[in-house]
Amino acid sequence: MENIKLSVVILTKNNGTTIGKVLQQIQAQQIRNDYEIIVVDSGSSDDTIQKVSGFDVRFYTIPPGEFGHGRTRNLASEYATGDYIVYLSADAIPENKNWLGNLVSRLAIENVAATFGRQIPYKNTPLMERFFILRNYPPILNEPYSIKDFNMNAFFSNVNSAIKRSVWTNIKFNEELIISEDHDWAKRANELGYKIEYVPDAAVFHSHNYSLKQVFKRYFDSGVSFSQMRMKPAVLSNGIRYFIDEIIYVGRENFIKIPYAICYDISKFTGFFFGLRHKWIPGSIKIHLSMHAYYWKK
Numbered sequence: 336m337e338n339i340k341l342s343v344v345i346l347t348k349n350n351g352t353t354i355g356k357v358l359q360q361i362q363a364q365q366i367r368n369d370y371e372i373i374v375v376d377s378g379s380s381d382d383t384i385q386k387v388s389g390f391d392v393r394f395y396t397i398p399p400g401e402f403g404h405g406r407t408r409n410l411a412s413e414y415a416t417g418d419y420i421v422y423l424s425a426d427a428i429p430e431n432k433n434w435l436g437n438l439v440s441r442l443a444i445e446n447v448a449a450t451f452g453r454q455i456p457y458k459n460t461p462l463m464e465r466f467f468i469l470r471n472y473p474p475i476l477n478e479p480y481s482i483k484d485f486n487m488n489a490f491f492s493n494v495n496s497a498i499k500r501s502v503w504t505n506i507k508f509n510e511e512l513i514i515s516e517d518h519d520w521a522k523r524a525n526e527l528g529y530k531i532e533y534v535p536d537a538a539v540f541h542s543h544n545y546s547l548k549q550v551f552k553r554y555f556d557s558g559v560s561f562s563q564m565r566m567k568p569a570v571l572s573n574g575i576r577y578f579i580d581e582i583i584y585v586g587r588e589n590f591i592k593i594p595y596a597i598c599y600d601i602s603k604f605t606g607f608f609f610g611l612r613h614k615w616i617p618g619s620i621k622i623h624l625s626m627h628a629y630y631w632k633k
Contacts, residue, residue: 341370341439342417342500346407348399350425351381358390360429366436375411377402383425400629405508405516408493412503420500422493422517427541430455438497438537448529449521451496452537460542462592463599466584468542470577476533491521491531495539502529513630515560522564547598551606552626558610559625574604 343361347354361372372392376384378399387394395414397407412420419439429435434452441450454472456465471490496517506524508516521531545553561567578600585596606624613621622628 339368339419339439339443340417341366341368341419341421341435342412342415343370343372343421343423343435344408344411344415345372345374345423345425346402346411347374347376347379347383347387347425348402349379349381349383351379351383351386353426353428354383355386355389356428357423357425358387358392360432361423361435362390363432364429364435365432368436368439370435371415371417373411373414375407375414377407400632402629403510404493404514405512405519406510408508408516409510412500412507415500418500419497420503421497422495423539424494424541427454427494427539430538430540434537434539438495438534441532441534442497442499444530446530447532448502448524449491449496449498449531450534450537451491451531452533452539453535454492454494454541455538456542457540459544461544461599462585462588463581463596464542464545466581470580472535474535476535491517493517494541495537509564512560512563513625513627514556515564519560519564547602549626550599551602552624554603554606555610555613555624556626558607559613560610561607562611562613 345354345357350357358372364370372390373395374387374392375395375397376387377397384394393414395411397410401407408422419442421435421438423429438450438452441447453474454468456468460468493516498520502524506520506527506529509519510516512519524531543553581600582593582596585592609616609624616624618631622631625631
């Protein structure tokens with residue numbers, strides 16, 4: 336295992352508030368493996384580049400119009416020289432100094448192709464987002480990770496994941512998808528018989544604080560990606576069960592937040608509904624419904 340080289344891939348754009356902490360935590364990791372850090376920036380206008388320049392990284396830039404979640408991760412992976420490729424979001428801060436070692440240790444098993452770690456919400460995270468993260472990235476997973484269509488007991492995510500380079504070479508990220516390139520990758524790898532493991536003790540702090548407008552756009556894009564993958568999740572049955580569990584959670588934490596939680600979920604499910612049917616919507620309108628307007632300008 337000590338002879339295995341690691342490549343940590345980070346994509347940035349205006350992540351000045353977190354990227355310094357992320358890189359500090361990576362360089363503080365207690366691990367014997369050699370590793371490199373690859374940062375690909377797609378047009379930051381804040382102090383992201385300045386902060387990255389203070390660390391020992393391989394730094395690349397691309398024009399904003401060339402960015403794509405699958406495309407840019409494939410590009411960064413081509414730059415990588417490691418045996419294992421670790422994907423980390425620029426706003427995901429490793430919890431401790433053992434994060435990297437824990438994340439890649441299971442890759443030493445021959446039939447394990449990829450791993451992904453736990454996400455812990457920041458303290459100021461809204462209750463709805465906190466519920467989503469706690470539900471999909473639990474501290475303990477009682478059964479092995481499994482995936483079938485939209486049914487899974489944990490959510491494979493490139494926020495905090497690692498893939499054997501030899502497997503990525505055979506199964507690259509889908510560059511046509513607007514988002515969800517990680518879910519699509521896990522689905523295809525699973526269908527080919529590869530094993531993916533969830534590693535809860537490889538945790539990062541990561542969460543979002545979306546407004547109602549932003550959550551609509553985020554789930555519009557999610558609906559678009561599921562349409563592109565030709566997946567038909569049981570939105571009604573899964574959605575109702577999720578909604579009930581979420582409202583119970585919000586009520587226990589802060590009862591007066593329930594009305595806002597209902598509005599939040601209406602925005603989420605409405606966005607997903609229209610995203611699934613995006614082919615019926617003109618491109619000039621989709622630009623305003625999507626969080627990734629650049630995608631519709633291509």
